[in-house]
Amino acid sequence: MVSGFITFEGIDGCGKTTVANLIAERLKQEGIGIILTKEPTDTWLGDAVRRSYAEDIHPYTEAFLFLADRATHTDWINEKLNNGNIVISDRYSDSTVAYQAALFHQNFGNPMPEYVKWLQDVSGPIIRTPNITFLFDIDPEVSLERVGNRGEKEKFETLDNLKLVRENYLAIADEYSHFRIIDATRTIEEVTEEVWQIINQEL
Numbered sequence: 001m002v003s004g005f006i007t008f009e010g011i012d013g014c015g016k017t018t019v020a021n022l023i024a025e026r027l028k029q030e031g032i033g034i035i036l037t038k039e040p041t042d043t044w045l046g047d048a049v050r051r052s053y054a055e056d057i058h059p060y061t062e063a064f065l066f067l068a069d070r071a072t073h074t075d076w077i078n079e080k081l082n083n084g085n086i087v088i089s090d091r092y093s094d095s096t097v098a099y100q101a102a103l104f105h106q107n108f109g110n111p112m113p114e115y116v117k118w119l120q121d122v123s124g125p126i127i128r129t130p131n132i133t134f135l136f137d138i139d140p141e142v143s144l145e146r147v148g149n150r151g152e153k154e155k156f157e158t159l160d161n162l163k164l165v166r167e168n169y170l171a172i173a174d175e176y177s178h179f180r181i182i183d184a185t186r187t188i189e190e191v192t193e194e195v196w197q198i199i200n201q202e203l
């Protein structure tokens with residue numbers, strides 16, 4: 001296995017964070033240099049992002065904060081990759097494309113693909129294309145039930161919104177060959193095993 005950049009994407013409650021932790025643990029046990037990171041990040045930029053979605057801020061302000069956090073995060077990721085690590089990011093660029101396109105559509109009305117395209121264009125210079133992106137695909141009705149079990153719902157976690165976010169994710173996945181769509185309705189063990197097999201085959 002060589003170094004590589006892997007991102008985990010999906011709607012809220014899809015299980016990606018749990019699987020990312022299990023995969024990172026397994027890679028560590030194999031003696032592989034592995035950095036597990038996430039977005040929003042644990043920096044002041046990530047704090048600004050979290051503050052933006054806790055408050056009801058202008059959707060474009062929020063989008064630019066996500067992008068600002070990402071630009072700096074990408075530099076940090078590049079450094080870790082150059083040192084020979086595998087980097088796994090729990091959410092990355094496709095989260096902004098999928099979530100903010102849904103939000104823009106709801107607020108400003110143009111068709112979602114227009115916003116998807118704009119967000120992809122603006123993201124171009126500040127991202128690194130992952131070697132693999134796992135899209136944890138799940139029906140929002142199922143994922144919301146899971147989220148409901150863990151307490152308070154966040155701003156983006158409504159059925160109508162998550163349906164749109166899922167639609168965007170599937171459209172993006174269709175467009176790029178580094179996407180692997182994972183059926184996230186199965187057990188954590190089954191999903192983890194499939195992700196593990198793919199990583200072993202492809203890196």
Ligand code: TYD
Nearest residue numbers: 012039040066091092095096099100154156
């Ligand atoms: P999430 O990864 O779910 O954080 P946590 O595990 O702490 O709840 O991300 C928080 C929310 O932010 C989630 O609903 C998805 C949303 N989000 C965006 O809308 N755009 C983005 O670019 C990112 C990274 C997240």
